[in-house]
Amino acid sequence: MAFRIPKAVTPQALSEQMKQGESLNLLDVREPVEWAEGHIEGxxxxxxxxxxxxxxxxxxxxEVIIMCRSGSRSGLACELLHEKGYKVVNMTGGLNVWTGRLVRD
Structure with a gap:
């Protein structure tokens, strides 16, 4: 039986939550070169x-909202953290479909 993440969020819904000023715990699991190209502030x-x-x-x-480029690696990260007892949410579609602002450090 395939592992199922209990929660997911679309990039659009996450962007809306951020606009509402919600305090969110975001985790980007992409590689350093991808992160440097741009990531969600915070x-x-x-x-x-x-x-x-x-x-x-x-x-x-x-609760940790996990993201990557397409939603695949973040899904794996969700599975790994869920097994450790963390409350996780996968951002489906990843940053490929994110339309909000990205920042560079």
């Missing part, structure tokens, strides 16, 4: 390849 960056070593940096009491 997101934390932990590449998927480092997630199992660094997941302790996240607060298990807070």
């Amino acid at each position: 997101a934390r960056h932990i590449p998927l390849s480092q997630l199992m070593e660094r997941y302790g940096e996240l607060d298990p009491a807070q």
Whole structure:
């Protein structure tokens, strides 16, 4: 049986939540070169390849909205964190379909 993430959010819905001023816990699991090209302001960056070593940096009491380029790696990250007891939400479609502003550090 395939693993099912309990929650998902579209980029459009996430953008709306941000416009409403909601306090959100965002995690971008793309690689550093992708992050440098632009990311959502306020997101934390932990590449998927480092997630199992660094997941302790996240607060298990807070819901984490996870994103990547297309929604595939973030889905895997959701599965990994869900198994560790984290509350996770996958941003479906990823940054490929994000229409909001991106920032560069």
